[in-house]
Amino acid sequence: MSASALPSERLPVNDDARSVSSDESDLSNEEGWEDVEPDDETQPVVGLFSDKVYPDVRSMLKETKEKYNFDLQKIQKEFALDFLGTIKLVNYIRSQVKEGNTSPDVSSAEKFEDEVYLMPVLEDDALLYSLDDIEDETPESAGGTDAERRVIELQEDLERLQTQFSEYRDAVQRSMEEQLAQEDENLGSSTSGAAAQKASNKVEEADADYFTSYSYNGIHESMLKDTIRTDSYRDFVYENKHLFKDKVVLDVGCGTGILSMFCAKAGAKKVISVDNSNIIDRAKEIIYENGFGDVITCIRGKIEEVALPVQQVDIIISEWMGYGLLFEAMFDSVIYARDRYLAPGGLMVPSHASLRIAPFADSEFVASNISFWKSVYGFNMKSMLTGIHEEAMVRHVQPSSIPADSSVFLPLPLHTITVDELVFLKEFQVTLSEDIDELDGWAIWFDIFFMPSRDSPIADDAVPSEMQKKGHVAFTTGPHGTETHWQQVICLMDREKKRGVSLKKGQTITGKVGYQKKSEKSRLLDITIDWEAQEAEKGSQKWSLQ
Amino acid sequence: MATEGQTSSADRMVGMDHAEVRYFTSYDHHGIHEEMLKDDVRTRSYRDSIYQNRHIFKDKVVLDVGCGTGILSMFAAKAGAKHVIGVDMSSIIEKAKQIVAANGLSDKVTLLQGKMEEVVLPYPKVDIIISEWMGYFLLYESMLDTVLYARDRYLVPGGKIFPDKATMYLAAIEDGEYKDDKIGFWDNVYGFDYSPMKETALTEPLVDTVDMKALVTDPCPILTLDLYTVTTADLVFKVPFSLPAKRSDFIHAVIAWFDIEFGACHKPIHFSTGPHAKYTHWKQTVFYLRDVLTVEEDEVVSGVLENKPNDKNKRDLDINIAYKFETTDPNRFSEGSCSYRMC
Numbered sequence: 001m002s003a004s005a006l007p008s009e010r011l012p013v014n015d016d017a018r019s020v021s022s023d024e025s026d027l028s029n030e031e032g033w034e035d036v037e038p039d040d041e042t043q044p045v046v047g048l049f050s051d052k053v054y055p056d057v058r059s060m061l062k063e064t065k066e067k068y069n070f071d072l073q074k075i076q077k078e079f080a081l082d083f084l085g086t087i088k089l090v091n092y093i094r095s096q097v098k099e100g101n102t103s104p105d106v107s108s109a110e111k112f113e114d115e116v117y118l119m120p121v122l123e124d125d126a127l128l129y130s131l132d133d134i135e136d137e138t139p140e141s142a143g144g145t146d147a148e149r150r151v152i153e154l155q156e157d158l159e160r161l162q163t164q165f166s167e168y169r170d171a172v173q174r175s176m177e178e179q180l181a182q183e184d185e186n187l188g189s190s191t192s193g194a195a196a197q198k199a200s201n202k203v204e205e206a207d208a209d210y211f212t213s214y215s216y217n218g219i220h221e222s223m224l225k226d227t228i229r230t231d232s233y234r235d236f237v238y239e240n241k242h243l244f245k246d247k248v249v250l251d252v253g254c255g256t257g258i259l260s261m262f263c264a265k266a267g268a269k270k271v272i273s274v275d276n277s278n279i280i281d282r283a284k285e286i287i288y289e290n291g292f293g294d295v296i297t298c299i300r301g302k303i304e305e306v307a308l309p310v311q312q313v314d315i316i317i318s319e320w321m322g323y324g325l326l327f328e329a330m331f332d333s334v335i336y337a338r339d340r341y342l343a344p345g346g347l348m349v350p351s352h353a354s355l356r357i358a359p360f361a362d363s364e365f366v367a368s369n370i371s372f373w374k375s376v377y378g379f380n381m382k383s384m385l386t387g388i389h390e391e392a393m394v395r396h397v398q399p400s401s402i403p404a405d406s407s408v409f410l411p412l413p414l415h416t417i418t419v420d421e422l423v424f425l426k427e428f429q430v431t432l433s434e435d436i437d438e439l440d441g442w443a444i445w446f447d448i449f450f451m452p453s454r455d456s457p458i459a460d461d462a463v464p465s466e467m468q469k470k471g472h473v474a475f476t477t478g479p480h481g482t483e484t485h486w487q488q489v490i491c492l493m494d495r496e497k498k499r500g501v502s503l504k505k506g507q508t509i510t511g512k513v514g515y516q517k518k519s520e521k522s523r524l525l526d527i528t529i530d531w532e533a534q535e536a537e538k539g540s541q542k543w544s545l546q
Numbered sequence: 547m548a549t550e551g552q553t554s555s556a557d558r559m560v561g562m563d564h565a566e567v568r569y570f571t572s573y574d575h576h577g578i579h580e581e582m583l584k585d586d587v588r589t590r591s592y593r594d595s596i597y598q599n600r601h602i603f604k605d606k607v608v609l610d611v612g613c614g615t616g617i618l619s620m621f622a623a624k625a626g627a628k629h630v631i632g633v634d635m636s637s638i639i640e641k642a643k644q645i646v647a648a649n650g651l652s653d654k655v656t657l658l659q660g661k662m663e664e665v666v667l668p669y670p671k672v673d674i675i676i677s678e679w680m681g682y683f684l685l686y687e688s689m690l691d692t693v694l695y696a697r698d699r700y701l702v703p704g705g706k707i708f709p710d711k712a713t714m715y716l717a718a719i720e721d722g723e724y725k726d727d728k729i730g731f732w733d734n735v736y737g738f739d740y741s742p743m744k745e746t747a748l749t750e751p752l753v754d755t756v757d758m759k760a761l762v763t764d765p766c767p768i769l770t771l772d773l774y775t776v777t778t779a780d781l782v783f784k785v786p787f788s789l790p791a792k793r794s795d796f797i798h799a800v801i802a803w804f805d806i807e808f809g810a811c812h813k814p815i816h817f818s819t820g821p822h823a824k825y826t827h828w829k830q831t832v833f834y835l836r837d838v839l840t841v842e843e844d845e846v847v848s849g850v851l852e853n854k855p856n857d858k859n860k861r862d863l864d865i866n867i868a869y870k871f872e873t874t875d876p877n878r879f880s881e882g883s884c885s886y887r888m889c
Contacts, residue, residue: 217743217746217747217750218750220743221731221743221747224735224736225731230736234736256735256740256743258735258736261738265737282742282743285742286740286742286743289739289741289742290738290739372580372584376583376615376617377583377589377593377617377621379617379620379645379649380645380648380649381615381645381648383641383644383645383648384579384580384615384641384645386641386644
């Protein structure tokens with residue numbers, strides 16, 4: 001799940017999160033009106049009374065009328081609802097259905113006149129964007145050819161849409177501001193100025209959430225193109241279709257939905273895909289376009305907070321691994337999902353992980369990263385080194401920089417491990433396979449295994465390449481394997497404090513590695529390593545991964 | 547100045563506002579500055595333009611806008627400046643202070659943290675402004691507006707600016723293989739149709755190194771900024787271009803780069819960030835076209851490039867490239883318009 005570009009000459013302008021308000025640019029773009037009609041028609045819409053995704057509003061309303069005996073247009077007419085009124089109606093229905101009431105009371109417009117129904121219930125509810133579509137067409141335009149009339153109509157449509165949306169947005173903002181101001185008042189803890197400020201910040205955030213779709217192409221591209229990662233998931237799912245057939249699968253942190261689609265294609269009965277990022281909007285589109293709209297349900301939110309449409313799932317699939325395995329702490333959420341939703345005997349995909357450590361010796365790396373600052377164009381810039389030994393680096397390590405076999409310091413059985421066990425201090429021992437001038441630090445990486453059942457036997461120090469020979473799916477993110485976007489974590493020793501000594505082949509080094517979260521809620525990680533080779537080479541140091 | 551270190555942790559800060567990452571933290575105290583300092587073309591050009599012109603710097607008051615680690619300020623101090631004032635928003639300036647002290651230049655260099663508009667300089671006017679303000683595509687996340695503010699408020703009449711000229715160029719390239727990898731990739735991702743991701747991919751310019759052999763046309767200068775006279779209004783522009791093909795080939799993209807000139811030097815110094823020149827961390831900016839053009843030698847692709855800051859996020863650039871390829875062969879005629887967003 002860690003987002004960084006693969007080493008490539010070519011990188012997108014921006015690898016980190018970026019936002020493109022494509023929805024709005026369509027509207028504000030001078031030429032955007034040309035797209036209005038096709039866009040509306042191709043916008044998939046979630047049903048009012050089910051999770052079913054329809055290709056467009058008309059088909060959804062038609063089925064809703066036939067199957068659920070609910071005629072939105074009729075009610076709209078009956079109460080002479082304007083644009084905002086119709087939005088309230090839609091959100092009222094959606095909120096009632098969400099609460100389990102599948103026959104909401106629409107006997108009077110008062111039922112849904114509360115401002116609260118201006119707030120969208122569904123993220124990016126395409127129905128709200130398409131309301132204009134369902135209004136009866138009244139072609140009264142002046143003369144000209146059909147095409148000209150159509151153009152004029154579309155232009156008018158666009159203007160109306162723009163006005164309506166800005167009104168709608170203002171209305172949402174007003175109602176939220178009021179709500180938030182009230183909350184602050186109730187808390188009685190802030191001055192009115194601060195409250196207003198806070199409210200407006202919150203509104204801005206909410207605004208951004210509701211009205212812009214974020215794109216993270218760069219991140220998702222580099223993850224999808226990490227074939228070691230994606231191939232492994234695909235191979236396991238496709239080679240074990242019998243495990244997925246007719247099963248209910250939960251994909252935690254689904255991103256663009258690739259793993260969900262693997263599962264759907266492998267025959268899963270239902271896949272629930274959860275992600276708290278805006279990328280889920282793209283996932284919905286992609287899933288719909290690939291014809292999996294009826295198998296895969298996308299839910300936006302934190303797994304700890306969302307309501308899943310099922311009590312239990314048979315399989316949890318997730319690509320949760322961060323730098324040094326546990327950076328970003330996404331695994332905590334996967335464990336939460338397992339404990340809450342996984343059926344007894346259910347399967348975790350992947351099933352096992354292991355963390356490895358090895359000594360690191362690479363004088364060129366040290367020269368380029370540390371010695372460089374001692375003279376930059378003739379100036380002493382050693383100040384830039386302050387704190388450098390307190391930070392772990394994420395880099396590609398050359399196999400030649402690893403003078404020993406690595407040692408597993410934490411095997412993680414994903415079916416049983418607990419969050420408490422992710423904070424630890426574990427022993428390790430490595431033996432040098434060559435002479436080195438000095439020890440420059442430590443390299444840490446992880447291996448991932450996909451076993452077909454909870455009870456599949458696997459050794460704590462299993463090696464991915466060996467498991468592959470036995471027909472299992474597994475991969476390593478270590479320096480001896482093909483590069484992955486996770487690279488390796490390097491913890492450089494502070495040689496300003498204590499000089500290193502040359503060590504001979506056969507030298508054994510023992511030590512302890514500790515992982516600790518920076519704070520309770522933090523996604524950052526502190527790594528401590530104690531080591532002892534001989535009297536002249538022992539020490540202890542702490543690094544943070546951030 | 548604007549950077550994208552593949553090795554910097556900015557790349558890894560998923561979910562954080564990138565402006566925050568890039569601008570207001572010195573989170574990555576090595577990555578970004580290391581990449582810039584190790585950009586030899588950049589740093590050497592500044593060093594040479596200062597060291598080779600000691601007679602210009604001697605006893606002058608110098609302002610370094612966006613001083614970073616303070617390297618340019620120290621160059622100027624070493625060149626005999628009476629005093630150098632370095633200003634930077636970022637807390638990197640704390641490191642810069644230590645570095646300046648470690649090099650015995652504290653009495654010559656004053657470093658101030660804050661916005662140019664807000665800091666109080668120890669001198670009412672300065673004789674020389676030095677600044678490394680350039681971003682990707684010259685203007686992306688650039689500090690030019692800050693430099694112009696400093697110029698208007700602090701530079702004495704007749705004062706000098708290092709560098710004082712920037713020229714932007716366009717050219718067209720054959721890039722079929724890579725376009726396929728970047729854009730075509732989304733057509734089939736592990737057997738799935740990922741076209742919803744494709745549109746965004748097309749609207750994102752790529753910052754990348756382009757092989758000179760990929761150039762199908764001659765370059766065309768589209769914009770020259772004279773730092774003594776340019777105003778922020780000039781940074782919103784709409785300029786024509788004309789790209790004559792040097793050979794018969796396909797065109798997949800238009801690329802942009804810039805040259806920088808230190809015209810105040812005794813002997814002018816300049817460097818280029820183009821595909822023909824030595825690598826710089828600015829690389830080139832690639833704009834993929836939707837269509838593939840088939841051009842023959844001496845035929846011309848002409849058009850208009852428009853650039854303006856995004857209305858909502860001033861740091862982002864909205865760029866539009868409208869092109870027309872006129873040829874007697876109606877099957878090869880092509881015209882189109884693509885909008886891009888650098889963000």
